[in-house]
Amino acid sequence: MNNPTAQATGAFTEDPDVPEYNVYGADWSETVEEAVRLGQQRIVMNMGPQHPSTHGVLRVMLEIEGETVTETRAGIGYLHTGIEKNMEYRTWTQGVTFCTRMDYVASMAQELVYCLGIEKLLGITDDIPERASILRVLMSELTRIGSHLVAIGTGGNELGATTIMTTSFIGREETFKVIEMITGLRTNNAYIRPGGVAQGLPEGGIKAIRDMIPQVRLRLDELVALQMENPILKGRLKNVAVVDLPSAMSLGITGPILRATGLPYDLRKSDPYCGYETYDFQVPTSTDADAWARMVLRMEECYESLKIVEQCADRLEALGDGPVMVADKKIAWPAQLSIGGDGQGNSPEHIRHIMGESMEALIHHFKLVTEGFDVPAGQVYQATEGPKGLLGVHLVSDGGAKPWRAHFRDPGFNNLQALSLMCEGGQVADVVVAIASIDMVLGGVDR
Amino acid sequence: MTDSQDMQAVEPQGREPLTLINVREGLFSAKGDTSGFDGLIKPVPMPGATERPYGEWFDGVVDILTELLGDRADEAIESVVVDRGELTLYIAAKHLLEVVTHLRDDQDLRFEMCLGVSGVHYPADKGRELHAAYPLLSITHNRHLRVEVAVDENDPHIPSVCSIYPMNNWHERETWDFFGIIFDGHPSLARIEMPDDWVGHPQRKDYPLGGIPIEYKGAEVDSPGERRQYR
Numbered sequence: 169m170n171n172p173t174a175q176a177t178g179a180f181t182e183d184p185d186v187p188e189y190n191v192y193g194a195d196w197s198e199t200v201e202e203a204v205r206l207g208q209q210r211i212v213m214n215m216g217p218q219h220p221s222t223h224g225v226l227r228v229m230l231e232i233e234g235e236t237v238t239e240t241r242a243g244i245g246y247l248h249t250g251i252e253k254n255m256e257y258r259t260w261t262q263g264v265t266f267c268t269r270m271d272y273v274a275s276m277a278q279e280l281v282y283c284l285g286i287e288k289l290l291g292i293t294d295d296i297p298e299r300a301s302i303l304r305v306l307m308s309e310l311t312r313i314g315s316h317l318v319a320i321g322t323g324g325n326e327l328g329a330t331t332i333m334t335t336s337f338i339g340r341e342e343t344f345k346v347i348e349m350i351t352g353l354r355t356n357n358a359y360i361r362p363g364g365v366a367q368g369l370p371e372g373g374i375k376a377i378r379d380m381i382p383q384v385r386l387r388l389d390e391l392v393a394l395q396m397e398n399p400i401l402k403g404r405l406k407n408v409a410v411v412d413l414p415s416a417m418s419l420g421i422t423g424p425i426l427r428a429t430g431l432p433y434d435l436r437k438s439d440p441y442c443g444y445e446t447y448d449f450q451v452p453t454s455t456d457a458d459a460w461a462r463m464v465l466r467m468e469e470c471y472e473s474l475k476i477v478e479q480c481a482d483r484l485e486a487l488g489d490g491p492v493m494v495a496d497k498k499i500a501w502p503a504q505l506s507i508g509g510d511g512q513g514n515s516p517e518h519i520r521h522i523m524g525e526s527m528e529a530l531i532h533h534f535k536l537v538t539e540g541f542d543v544p545a546g547q548v549y550q551a552t553e554g555p556k557g558l559l560g561v562h563l564v565s566d567g568g569a570k571p572w573r574a575h576f577r578d579p580g581f582n583n584l585q586a587l588s589l590m591c592e593g594g595q596v597a598d599v600v601v602a603i604a605s606i607d608m609v610l611g612g613v614d615r
Numbered sequence: 616m617t618d619s620q621d622m623q624a625v626e627p628q629g630r631e632p633l634t635l636i637n638v639r640e641g642l643f644s645a646k647g648d649t650s651g652f653d654g655l656i657k658p659v660p661m662p663g664a665t666e667r668p669y670g671e672w673f674d675g676v677v678d679i680l681t682e683l684l685g686d687r688a689d690e691a692i693e694s695v696v697v698d699r700g701e702l703t704l705y706i707a708a709k710h711l712l713e714v715v716t717h718l719r720d721d722q723d724l725r726f727e728m729c730l731g732v733s734g735v736h737y738p739a740d741k742g743r744e745l746h747a748a749y750p751l752l753s754i755t756h757n758r759h760l761r762v763e764v765a766v767d768e769n770d771p772h773i774p775s776v777c778s779i780y781p782m783n784n785w786h787e788r789e790t791w792d793f794f795g796i797i798f799d800g801h802p803s804l805a806r807i808e809m810p811d812d813w814v815g816h817p818q819r820k821d822y823p824l825g826g827i828p829i830e831y832k833g834a835e836v837d838s839p840g841e842r843r844q845y846r
Contacts, residue, residue: 289699419782433754438754539845549750562748567637582785
């Protein structure tokens with residue numbers, strides 16, 4: 169396939185008499201025919217491939233007439249790293265460290281959906297200790313707050329409002345302090361494991377969560393004060409990038425973009441997992457369906473998530489210490505860590521047991537870590553409410569210690585299809601607003 | 616990969632052959648199986664067709680679909696599998712469009728959303744190597760089911776559902792890109808993740824993982840795809 173005509177983009181030329189035509193995915197001969205038929209000059213502008221804020225590497229091809237965008241195409245694939253293929257060569261537990269790196273702004277949301285899928289395959293969904301489920305909910309909500317704050321912050325930054333970005337990132341850093349204290353890492357945590365979580369709350373964990381809540385709320389309040397009555401921001405976001413309910417449904421859009429059209433669809437309510445049905449929280453909606461509505465919705469969701477975090481802290485305090493992994497030692501990864509100064513470390517107690525007391529425990533530890541555990545053959549689909557929308561995973565097991573297939577439905581991948589609808593007929597300057605309001609992360613889109 | 620003798624062991628009880636996920640050989644992948652189990656041959660099938668009653672709302676959905684399809688139902692619905700609380704309908708490729716149209720439009724079915732299409736490659740499932748699994752979601756009834764279509768890898772054609780579920784545009788491009796399933800009638804079936812001039816379909820099982828061996832102080836560790844590891 170070394171045929172140069174198979175390239176997506178025609179060669180650049182210095183000759184002003186030769187018109188240039190850009191091709192996106194379609195058949196080259198068809199494009200030539202179309203160009204001949206139209207016989208007029210078109211301007212095709214190429215945005216990227218570049219890294220606008222933290223969204224990742226996205227290329228947008230725009231056909232413009234003056235300042236008006238007449239056609240938009242998104243080109244993705246620049247961050248494709250073959251995560252799904254790689255997971256087929258690793259054990260089920262090792263897969264956690266891969267899927268956490270897809271959408272790197274919402275790491276633990278992906279760990280959660282992947283582990284819930286494995287547990288469904290194993291048939292141990294009901295055996296997960298309550299403490300582990302609460303920690304999962306806690307992490308999933310902290311991740312949601314972090315992801316939404318990045319969406320709001322980078323969205324502001326792309327419009328030149330740096331203060332929105334700095335304020336958001338300070339708020340996100342507060343959640344990271346707690347996440348780092350509990351999991352040992354700020355992002356790419358590999359904290360949620362098949363069967364539970366890697367470790368329970370460290371000493372002072374409850375206090376850290378409680379201390380964090382007002383700090384995050386303070387930043388959210390600051391963002392509200394900064395944004396809600398800001399005439400420039402209103403002018404840039406209101407009635408821009410509108411996607412109404414029928415369009416959203418036909419494009420399979422979920423998450424804040426769908427809820428901004430008035431449909432209160434949230435899997436935490438409609439198909440609860442990890443005991444979400446027992447938490448008290450609201451699902452904010454709006455009917456404006458524009459970039460402004462989505463931004464406001466994300467702020468409201470952050471407040472709701474804080475409510476859930478507060479309830480998690482209460483429940484964890486009431487439950488006290490105890491197991492955070494399933495009792496089945498054939499599945500429970502021996503992940504008893506005690507966090508040292510460097511944020512990692514083995515539990516001296518566990519090391520003493522396997523090295524000094526029990527040969528069988530050592531063999532068991534070795535087998536479980538190197539070989540992993542077998543998962544009965546079959547397939548499952550697990551969906552959760554990720555920060556960006558419906559996050560799904562399709563897992564197939566051939567009865568072995570590695571996935572036969574792991575496929576993730578990243579909400580950003582699906583939602584990015586709406587970019588054309590959001591941009592066409594609008595101004596060039598509104599394209600960045602549309603991208604920001606979709607809130608995809610290309611690491612997740614490309615996987 | 617296997618001979619017909621081994622296949623005998625997993626003859627299906629339902630009317631359609633079971634999906635053979637894999638035929639596992641030995642205990643270790645790649646080279647150097649020193650476990651003593653290197654002669655082990657074990658076919659692994661998917662859970663087979665389920666007998667009625669399916670339970671929950673599953674019977675109702677299958678009944679309505681059968682009624683809507685009329686005399687084509689027998690041909691269109693290859694088998695119904697209920698496993699781990701999930702309903703899977705194996706549908707013949709040529710009837711896919713009719714089936715998903717009913718699934719979307721009928722007021723008692725109303726699966727408004729298709730959450731994409733996930734390709735899976737089963738090289739051991741002769742004549743049905745490439746599978747496309749469509750997770751469908753009904754927001755109206757709060758239900759979830761999977762439609763699965765199996766095709767021969769030498770003739771991997773499945774009709775595109777883009778005319779019914781426009782959201783599947785990119786998902787079908789991805790599955791074409793990674794598995795080489797051709798979705799007939801797709802508006803622009805171009806590669807989406809791999810470069811446009813890429814050769815091959817990387818998620819197929821016969822496509823190597825790639826990577827380079829790691830050298831460390833004179834020793835060499837094979838790349839992850841070539842490494843000796845448990846199956």
